[in-house]
Amino acid sequence: MWQYVREADRDVLMGVYHRLNDFFGDLHWWPAQSPLEVIVGAILTQNTAWQNVEQAMDNLSSSKLLSIRALQYVGEEVLAQHLRPSGYYRLKAKRLKAFVRFLRVEYEDSLDKMFAEPLLVLRSKLLSVSGIGEETADSILLYAGGKPVFVVDAYTRRILSRHGFIGDKTSYTDIQALFMNNLPVDAMLYNQYHALLVNTGKHFCRKVSRCDPCPLAALPEHHKP
């Protein structure tokens, strides 16, 4: 399980953090105004560029659909049309519907009640909702609920992989454990760290891109894609 983990991981992970933090500064992330918007965004951004998600979110906002009640009552087909710019729009309409149904059945439409649930119990229940996998569940827990859960996404995996810190097939759980077992249990730290990784990914570590100005370029293991 710890095949790729070395004794120095604690220092390495904090070193990466400080390097990125010095470069980007405080990001106080997730680009959304309310916990519900974080959740909607987390579902809409699945395998999709955030720019496309913004267009769909604007559509929802214009139609006053960014509330739990509106999402409950709007027809799935109507909802889907609003989601077209974000891709997979029929699928994502089903997923949003599945979430608000879950919220009604389990928590009487209350996000506060949902987040009052013990962390691991809630994570497990979120994973049981169709359309919510590990990354989406953890994004909801961290960015909507303020829970100390590290989010692993495609950028996290790619950046760690290109530096040789993990193998290409390392599991989500193992990557998450790498961070959570070697860093303080701190929601604000996890929030900022993941935000820094996403920024780094967007600017310097896309599938096709140079790494010249990458803030991690000075690391011993740094290499180009």
Next chain:
DNA sequence: CACCAGGCAAGTA
């Protein structure tokens, strides 16, 4: 024009 983007679930062997 081909490829990529802050995944997930269902199907197959």
Next chain:
DNA sequence: TACTTGCATGGT
């Protein structure tokens, strides 16, 4: 358990 495939739009 470990692959493979469908889902879909908009930017580069």
